[in-house]
Amino acid sequence: MNIEGLDYNTQRQPLLLPEYGREIQKMVDYAISLPDRDERLRCAKTIVKMMETRVPQIRENAGYQQTLWDHLFLMSHNALDIDWPYDVSQAEHIHAKPEPMARPANSIRLRHYGRLVEELWDRLKQMPEGPERDQLACYTANQMKRDLVLWGHGSIDDEKVVSDLAEYTDGVIQLDLNSITLERFVPADELPVNNKKGKKKK
Numbered sequence: 609m610n611i612e613g614l615d616y617n618t619q620r621q622p623l624l625l626p627e628y629g630r631e632i633q634k635m636v637d638y639a640i641s642l643p644d645r646d647e648r649l650r651c652a653k654t655i656v657k658m659m660e661t662r663v664p665q666i667r668e669n670a671g672y673q674q675t676l677w678d679h680l681f682l683m684s685h686n687a688l689d690i691d692w693p694y695d696v697s698q699a700e701h702i703h704a705k706p707e708p709m710a711r712p713a714n715s716i717r718l719r720h721y722g723r724l725v726e727e728l729w730d731r732l733k734q735m736p737e738g739p740e741r742d743q744l745a746c747y748t749a750n751q752m753k754r755d756l757v758l759w760g761h762g763s764i765d766d767e768k769v770v771s772d773l774a775e776y777t778d779g780v781i782q783l784d785l786n787s788i789t790l791e792r793f794v795p796a797d798e799l800p801v802n803n804k805k806g807k808k809k810k
Contacts, residue, residue, distance in 0.1 A: 624682055624685075625682065627663055628663065628683070632683070635654075636684050636688070639651040639652055640684055648688065652680060656676045656680055660676060673694065674694050677694040678694075678698075678702060679699075682702065682703070720756065720759040725755065729748070729773075732745055732748065732781050733780045741781075746788060746790075748773065749770065750790055752772060753769045753791065754791075756769070770782075770783045
């Protein structure tokens with residue numbers, strides 16, 4: 609429905625910096641239209657003061673005046689011809705999107721175990737037999753069991769952990785559950801809930 613005289617936001621030009629509001633944008637457009645260069649600069653200084661009152665928290669940032677003038681430059685779409693009191697040549701980089709990060713060359717094979725556990729597997733395969741490797745193998749197995757609990761896997765029995773450890777270390781680590789005991793981890797949804805009400809003091 610289009611009612612004559614009503615101005616809807618959906619029919620207006622989108623705001624580049626909506627935190628300052630449409631009235632500030634109208635002031636910027638007005639300043640651009642002024643024929644006198646000195647008058648445009650005086651108007652721009654007034655607009656910057658108004659911008660500061662609209663977003664007072666900007667004062668908490670070091671060099672906030674530079675930021676305000678950068679924002680004014682952006683809202684003017686580089687059409688405000690004045691002697692800028694600050695260097696606004698880098699203003700357009702404010703809204704520049706960072707380049708997407710490249711994925712690591714060696715992606716994680718098993719997300720529920722993670723890169724730390726994969727590094728432990730590789731280290732175990734390279735270590736000589738002895739108490740140090742046995743201790744690290746037990747630590748790795750407990751970490752694997754903890755990861756399975758956190759990821760909510762249905763089966764978190766010790767046999768699965770020992771089997772996975774043997775598989776992903778290419779058979780180098782073969783833990784014997786008859787000689788070691790892994791830590792016991794209880795999923796959060798299986799923890800007992802204490803519903804007992806506190807006794808009233810007499």
